[in-house]
Amino acid sequence: MNQLNLDHATASAVFNKNEPRVDWHDETLWFVRAKRDRAAALIPEWEDLREAASQIKNHVLSNMHDLLVQFEENARKNGIHVHWAANADEHNDIVLGIIQKTGANRMVKSKSMLTEECHMNNFLTSHGIEVIDSDLGERIVQMRKEPPSHIVLPAIHLTRADVGETFHEHLGTEKGATDPQYLTEAARQHLRDTFLTRKVALTGVNFAIAETGGFVVCTNEGNADMGAHLADVHIAAMGFEKIIPRAEHLGVFLRLLARSATGQPITAFSSHFHKPRPGQEMHLIIVDNGRSRQLGRTEFRNSLKCIRCAACMNTCPVYRRSGGHSYHSAVAGPIGSILAPNLDMKLNADLPFASTLCGSCSNVCPVKIDIHDQLYKWRQVLMREGYGTTGKGAAMKAMATVLESPRLYRMAGKIGRGVLRFSPAVAENRFNPWFNQREMPAPPSESFRDWYVKNKKS
Amino acid sequence: MKVGLFIPCYIDQFYPHVAIATLKLLESVGCEVDYPLQQTCCGQPMANSGFENLAGGCNENFVRNFSGYDYIVSPSGSCTLHIKDHLHATNESEATTIRSRMYELTEFLTDVVNVSSLNATFPYRVGLHQSCHGQRGLGLAQMTERMLPPFSKPVQLLNLVDGLELVQLDRRDECCGFGGTFCVTEEAVSAKMGKDRVADHLRHGVNYITGVDVSCLMHMEGILKRSNSNVQIKHIAEILTATV
Amino acid sequence: MTSREQILANVKANQPALHPLPEQFRFTSVFPDIVQQFMDILAFVGGKAERVSDYEAIKKHIQEYYPGMTNVATTIPELASLADTTLAVTDPHDLASLNLAIIEGQLAVAENGAIWLDERQLPQRVTPMITQYLAIVIRESTLVPNMHDAYQRITVNTTGFGTFLSGPSKTADIEQSLVIGAHGARSLIVYMLP
Numbered sequence: 088m089n090q091l092n093l094d095h096a097t098a099s100a101v102f103n104k105n106e107p108r109v110d111w112h113d114e115t116l117w118f119v120r121a122k123r124d125r126a127a128a129l130i131p132e133w134e135d136l137r138e139a140a141s142q143i144k145n146h147v148l149s150n151m152h153d154l155l156v157q158f159e160e161n162a163r164k165n166g167i168h169v170h171w172a173a174n175a176d177e178h179n180d181i182v183l184g185i186i187q188k189t190g191a192n193r194m195v196k197s198k199s200m201l202t203e204e205c206h207m208n209n210f211l212t213s214h215g216i217e218v219i220d221s222d223l224g225e226r227i228v229q230m231r232k233e234p235p236s237h238i239v240l241p242a243i244h245l246t247r248a249d250v251g252e253t254f255h256e257h258l259g260t261e262k263g264a265t266d267p268q269y270l271t272e273a274a275r276q277h278l279r280d281t282f283l284t285r286k287v288a289l290t291g292v293n294f295a296i297a298e299t300g301g302f303v304v305c306t307n308e309g310n311a312d313m314g315a316h317l318a319d320v321h322i323a324a325m326g327f328e329k330i331i332p333r334a335e336h337l338g339v340f341l342r343l344l345a346r347s348a349t350g351q352p353i354t355a356f357s358s359h360f361h362k363p364r365p366g367q368e369m370h371l372i373i374v375d376n377g378r379s380r381q382l383g384r385t386e387f388r389n390s391l392k393c394i395r396c397a398a399c400m401n402t403c404p405v406y407r408r409s410g411g412h413s414y415h416s417a418v419a420g421p422i423g424s425i426l427a428p429n430l431d432m433k434l435n436a437d438l439p440f441a442s443t444l445c446g447s448c449s450n451v452c453p454v455k456i457d458i459h460d461q462l463y464k465w466r467q468v469l470m471r472e473g474y475g476t477t478g479k480g481a482a483m484k485a486m487a488t489v490l491e492s493p494r495l496y497r498m499a500g501k502i503g504r505g506v507l508r509f510s511p512a513v514a515e516n517r518f519n520p521w522f523n524q525r526e527m528p529a530p531p532s533e534s535f536r537d538w539y540v541k542n543k544k545s
Numbered sequence: 546m547k548v549g550l551f552i553p554c555y556i557d558q559f560y561p562h563v564a565i566a567t568l569k570l571l572e573s574v575g576c577e578v579d580y581p582l583q584q585t586c587c588g589q590p591m592a593n594s595g596f597e598n599l600a601g602g603c604n605e606n607f608v609r610n611f612s613g614y615d616y617i618v619s620p621s622g623s624c625t626l627h628i629k630d631h632l633h634a635t636n637e638s639e640a641t642t643i644r645s646r647m648y649e650l651t652e653f654l655t656d657v658v659n660v661s662s663l664n665a666t667f668p669y670r671v672g673l674h675q676s677c678h679g680q681r682g683l684g685l686a687q688m689t690e691r692m693l694p695p696f697s698k699p700v701q702l703l704n705l706v707d708g709l710e711l712v713q714l715d716r717r718d719e720c721c722g723f724g725g726t727f728c729v730t731e732e733a734v735s736a737k738m739g740k741d742r743v744a745d746h747l748r749h750g751v752n753y754i755t756g757v758d759v760s761c762l763m764h765m766e767g768i769l770k771r772s773n774s775n776v777q778i779k780h781i782a783e784i785l786t787a788t789v
Numbered sequence: 790m791t792s793r794e795q796i797l798a799n800v801k802a803n804q805p806a807l808h809p810l811p812e813q814f815r816f817t818s819v820f821p822d823i824v825q826q827f828m829d830i831l832a833f834v835g836g837k838a839e840r841v842s843d844y845e846a847i848k849k850h851i852q853e854y855y856p857g858m859t860n861v862a863t864t865i866p867e868l869a870s871l872a873d874t875t876l877a878v879t880d881p882h883d884l885a886s887l888n889l890a891i892i893e894g895q896l897a898v899a900e901n902g903a904i905w906l907d908e909r910q911l912p913q914r915v916t917p918m919i920t921q922y923l924a925i926v927i928r929e930s931t932l933v934p935n936m937h938d939a940y941q942r943i944t945v946n947t948t949g950f951g952t953f954l955s956g957p958s959k960t961a962d963i964e965q966s967l968v969i970g971a972h973g974a975r976s977l978i979v980y981m982l983p
Binding site: 115118119132135136138139142143145146148149150151152155156165171172173177221222223224227240241242243245246247250267268270271272275278279282283296299300301307308309310312313315316317327332334335336337338339341342349351352353354355356357358359360361362363364373375379380382383385388 | 791792793795796797799800801802803804805806807808809810811813814815816830833834881882885898900901902903913914915917918919935936937939940941944945946948949950951952953954955956957958959960961962963964965966968970971972973974
């Protein structure tokens with residue numbers, strides 16, 4: 088079952104064939120949303136904090152050029168090698184070049200959604216570089232040759248039994264073992280050996296500080312630190328939107344990030360890197376890959392405010408019931424659905440429609456991105472640019488013709504109700520998606536207007 | 546005050562009793578209500594499908610029908626929100642006036658009419674479905690996502706009904722999965738969301754599920770009926786006008 | 790045109806008009822008892838706090854808590870007698886067999902149990918992650934209510950590396966089931982001196 092080649096609706100239908108599994112997935116993520124609610128409720132100034140974060144990010148978007156230049160200059164002064172990548176290919180080439188220069192043929196990597204976006208692992212593997220993901224969730228999906236299904240909880244689609252099976256196969260744990268403590272210990276031993284033997288480590292970047300030329304990486308496991316502090320070469324990769332003006336702004340973001348993500352007050356490690364340790368080489372890659380284009384889209388630019396907390400995924404009733412893989416994109420869920428069309432409209436034209444526009448996402452978002460409004464706006468753009476099917480366009484045109492004409496509307500209503508009353512089979516069949524799991528509403532003999540004209544208009 | 550009653554197309558065609566209850570309710574609180582006869586649809590079905598450009602005819606027709614009223618009231622949070630957010634017309638100043646005078650039924654009753662008592666009795670256990678467009682879009686009630694003081698305009702009104710017992714749901718404001726054309730284009734997820742929402746109400750032993758949006762209720766009704774449940778749906782206007 | 794120039798040119802062309810930074814972005818947190826708040830939240834994040842009167846009390850507690858523990862190292866002169874190995878290594882890999890590291894914390898945050906450490910406390914950056922067990926000694930007087938206060942007090946780039954550490958290493962990547970001790974320390978005790 089490879090959901091990645093299917094559109095969202097089809098992949099979701101596959102996902103929903105196993106209803107108990109959907110229930111489990113939904114409950115597991117709802118549990119995370121509930122933890123987020125409890126953590127946020129403990130902060131009396133929560134809504135003001137969101138507003139502050141949103142305003143800081145608005146400033147960042149508007150001052151991006153100068154902040155990037157300032158950051159680069161300060162990072163260089165700190166002894167960090169700064170690279171610029173216009174797109175995914177350039178990013179991957181830069182990483183490969185750095186690794187090859189060290190003579191290494193393997194690397195340990197902590198979580199970086201950017202490298203997922205760039206499909207870096209496959210690229211490096213094809214050039215003979217072994218990459219081991221060190222975040223536990225990422226390691227699990229890597230062993231299973233799957234992409235992460237969630238940006239914070241990469242293996243959230245898997246049960247402990249699934250993980251037990253995977254570890255039995257790859258790490259030699261006991262068959263049938265499913266205790267998370269036992270399984271985590273096995274991964275700890277396996278990855279500890281990896282950390283101790285790799286010369287090159289790659290990490291993502293949560294925040295880059297223009298004022299000081301340093302960057303912050305947040306993890307709970309400590310895997311980014313283990314990799315970076317033991318390696319001779321540390322590569323950090325960031326989308327350019329990760330920039331913030333000053334270190335004191337971290338006070339706002341670090342208060343919001345983990346609470347929004349998992350309901351923790353802060354991640355276990357919030358590590359601030361400014362200089363390589365003596366004898367170490369530190370590289371930082373600043374990646375565009377469509378971001379400057381998105382910055383120019385007035386209606387969609389503020390999607391670049393995202394701090395990748397995934398609160399919008401955990402709260403999304405569609406995500407919880409369709410699974411991350413149904414979004415066939417490195418970043419799934421509501422935020423992914425407004426980012427992905429910028430990367431490829433044709434490939435991702437289905438994603439803005441994978442929503443009921445319920446608006447929960449926009450209201451959990453710690454930086455106040457108007458996600459559901461952008462989903463609506465992407466729909467307009469995608470249809471205008473011709474990424475809808477011709478059938479859909481024709482159906483909509485026909486619908487509009489009826490609905491804009493009082494006479495046609497009344498006629499269609501009358502005929503429709505009549506047909507449903509006397510020949511329900513016209514609608515009650517397997518070709519009607521509504522009828523698949525729902526009964527049709529009972530059609531009345533008269534419309535409200537009929538009643539009104541009869542009873543109210545003299 | 547002169548109120549123009551906007552009855553969304555699917556209510557007109559499939560749920561006329563909801564429209565009748567709305568009309569009765571508005572008249573019972575002293576409004577002079579007029580139903581413009583040439584009205585059709587707010588245009589949302591096209592717009593939410595990405596064809597806002599095809600909604601122009603509906604917009605023009607809406608403006609023709611609803612110009613000149615002090616208030617325009619509708620028993621639908623979703624259609625009200627659509628008009629408030631997206632109504633534009635050749636006569637843009639008229640469209641702007643209409644947008645500012647557009648109210649969903651319950652907010653009109655609590656905020657404009659300031660209803661403090663109702664002559665209604667409904668001695669049943671009732672679950673309230675907080676429709677998203679009404680709740681998050683129009684701000685009819687505080688949403689669980691925000692860390693702000695709670696309030697609910699629909700609950701405020703339901704509390705005025707004799708005998709009504711409102712249940713507390715496990716997930717107070719999760720979407721039911723209707724979502725306009727989403728209900729057919731994403732049938733699997735839509736139906737699953739609806740089943741889960743209905744199950745929450747059933748777990749709490751409701752006799753009726755109510756709400757401010759017939760579209761959500763229609764979706765949940767379809768699911769209830771498929772499982773041969775005795776639980777029924779009632780639009781809030783029906784409950785607010787119910788007598789024993 | 791290099792990629793750098795191209796990216797910066799695109800950014801400049803596409804960024805919106807300057808939006809000012811907000812003036813209000815620091816908030817005050819008030820706790821009835823800041824020490825108790827820190828201790829409670831540390832427990833919540835999987836750590837353990839011990840209020841102690843002096844270094845002797847710390848020694849006694851560690852000897853009871855980790856009886857017979859070997860490969861113990863500390864940067865705190867007053868606790869040197871507990872150590873049988875050193876953190877002052879040039880190659881961080883030499884810390885691989887470290888069982889217990891006892892280090893000082895610079896500042897602690899009551900709202901989230903985080904403790905700021907930089908290279909003045911960490912002769913090797915990897916120390917608090919590579920050690921099997923971790924103990925941090927803080928002064929109660931260094932407690933601040935929240936992260937805004939913390940960033941007012943510290944300078945993030947005084948040294949090349951610093952971290953806010955809150956509780957032991959953990960993961961919930963297997964079915965949201967919390968496991969303490971992912972890759973970093975398996976436990977954290979924070980000793981709080983007056």
